[in-house]
Amino acid sequence: MTLLEMSGVTAAYGPVQALFGVDLALAEGEVVALMGRNGMGKTTTIRTLTRLLPASGGTIRFAGRDLAGLPAHRAAQLGLGLVPEGRRCFAPLSVAENLAVAARPGAWTLSGVTELFPRLGERLGQNARTLSGGEQQMLAIGRALLTNPRLLILDEATEGLAPLVRQEIWAAVRRLKSGGMSILLVDKSLRELAAVADRAVVLERGRSVWAGAMAALTPEVTDRYLGL
Amino acid sequence: MTREAALNAALFVALIGTALVAQALGEGFIITLATKAAIFALAGVGLNLVLGYGGLVSFGHAAFFGLGGYATGILASHAMSGVPVATLPFTLNGSTEMLAIWPLAIAASGLAALAIGALSLRTSGVYFIMVTLAFAQMIYYLAISWPAYGGEDGLSFYVRNTFPGLNTFDPIQFFAICAGLLAAALGLVAVLTRSRFGLALRAARQNESRVVAVGIRPYSIRLLAFMLSGMIVGLAGSLYADLNRFVSPAMLSWHMSGEIMVFVILGGVGRLFGPVAGALAYIALEHLLGGVSDYWQALLGLLLLAIVIYAPGGLIGLIAGRRHV
Known part of the structure; x- marks a missing residue:
């Protein structure tokens, strides 16, 4: 379809x-x-x-x-779950907050995202601006997934x-x-x-x-x- | 407990402690000062929701402060004269019950905030500042030119409104009411800013289109924040009217908007207890420096300048360090 x-x-x-x-x-x-x-x-x-x-x-x-x-x-x-160009996280928010703000009910939950990217799970309380580039990208993908696109x-x-x-x-x-x-x-x-x-x-x-x-x-x- | 949480607790203890010590020493005036600080802090907590967490520089929050005050003054004066405030579409009688006045003061300022926010939030940056200022000045001039409620001279109501079980004329008991409401507002803002709504508000401050991309409309979030902010400031205005048993257009003027902004900036923009620190410092400076010179605000200006340049996190940031280490 x-x-x-x-x-x-x-x-x-x-x-x-x-x-x-x-x-x-x-x-x-x-x-x-x-x-x-x-x-x-x-x-x-x-x-x-x-x-x-x-x-x-x-x-x-x-x-x-x-x-x-x-x-x-x-x-x-x-x-439509967009992961924008250039690792666009919400810098003032923590990793967990970045994920929570986007979350809409569906199959994808926080545990699904941290299973896909274990590094995010280790850094949930950390501020998004302190993440490495790769981790920020993972966060941006995780955030898009949590909207259950x-x-x-x-x-x-x-x-x-x-x-x-x-x-x-x-x-x-x-x-x-x-x-x-x-x-x-x-x-x-x-x-x-x-x-x-x-x-x-x-x-x-x-x-x-x-x-x-x-x-x-x-x-x-x-x-x-x-x-x- | 983090350093900021410890500082927050210390600030609240200092506010309460000042009032209690003053009570023990029989210094009624100091209690009144502490009450004023609590009320100003409450107004700052309201403004901080949009200014600090939403990044929306509203220069018109005196409108809500004044509307809350006028709602209180008008209800109290009608209760004394026995003439209903309005007979259409339903009879609204005056009241001297705080518990009846507060919801009306909050509703009036909330409705005004909804209308002003709906229009001003379509603009941004310097236009937003100007539009909010313009709306506040409109209400200010309306109050000045409306003779029914004292116009330029303001409106006195002589007797402080009542609260069940308390004697509001006893300064320490009225202080308890104000401090209790400040604590409630702080709790509300703490919960809100951690909720999905608050996260979206903070996220939209940083980048609007990223918020849109996750399916959230920044305008709705900001409008709700603006309305809640106006309601908290309106409640502060109601208490301020009761503190002075007098309302005047000065509560609506842009000086007042600026003053509320100073509490927030002095204390720490976007920090939960920033407005508390700011209002305490402001009242302390007014009291201490005001005795030295009538031009104490020039010194306040210098202090504000130093804070903005050297400590953008305000007093809270200066002591507790940057947020989210």
Whole structure:
């Protein structure tokens, strides 16, 4: 069953158009990678999808509902769990408070999150700003999970992290996938994406130019659009 | 017990202790000062909810302080004259019962806060400061130009309102009422700021869109905080009216808004007992320096400047260190 369907989505930052037609579909339980070079509209697509940026055209349907005109917090309540770019925790709050503020009833509970990221469990009373970068990322993911989302959106979740910590995050993403979580991933590391994503959508200059199974992502495609 | 918790306890003991020692020594005036400090602290606790935890710099909280005061004064004066306050849509008689006056004072200031908050929270930054100030000044000028309740001269009601089982004319008993309500408000704010609502309020202060991304609307959270804050400040205004048995437009003026803000900033923004420390220090300075010079507020200004520059955590931060070590 289709969980998310974006078709012909356009968006602009004031007078500057950033998205010129993004098509993206994601089925329940599927992991889709959103790829593209820097500045091609990946984060803008995420912002438009989560209604943080209004779409100027096209349609976004999520869980059978048209998101047009919906305020961002309502879209989040429908089950869009965003882990924003750059490890965005609530710095003045403790780890436990960061998690508690987001929690909505559902299958994910505090113990589920601390099982996924044992390091968070050890630091529940600690202030979020004192965490390492990797731990902050884990906290941001845990916070999104506690909203019990139907779709988890990870925007550059491993960017700027040490290799070992990246592996930990990727292992968690794989565990979430095997648990049946629907995930939309934005990342640059093709190798890790290939290991977890079912399908990929490639953006170029604000347009989706390629979509298909991860296995069909040939070197020609990656050369042309990702510059690898 | 953390250092801050110990300090908080010490502050409250100091407030109560001052009043008890003054009682033992027969220094009625000192008890009145302690009562004033407790009332100002209560107002500061109310403002701290939005200013400290919500990061919303309201420069119009005198409106709620004054409305609470006027509600008290108006009810008390009508009770004395025997004329109902209103006959439509229902008959509202005056009252000299604190337990009847408080809910009305809280409701009046809460409703005003709901209306003012609903409009001002659509703005932010310096516009928010200006809009809250503008609303407060509107109510201030309304009070000045409305002759029925004394206008510029204010409204006296001579007899302090009553509380069952207590003699409110005995300074120490009235102090007990004020200190009890301050403790209740502190307890309420302590619970609120640890609740999901309070966490969202603090989180929204840091970053609005991250709060939105977890499905919370910052506007609703802030409006609720603004209303609760106005209600607490309104209760403080009611007690202040009873302390002086007099209300005047001065309670509504922007000087009062600034003073409540000073209690919070002096004591520690976003610290539970910050306003208590601030109000105690303010009253102590007023009492000690006021005798030395009429211009004691210039010294207060210097102190405030030093606090803002060198100790942004206020007196609490200075003694107990930064929050969440």
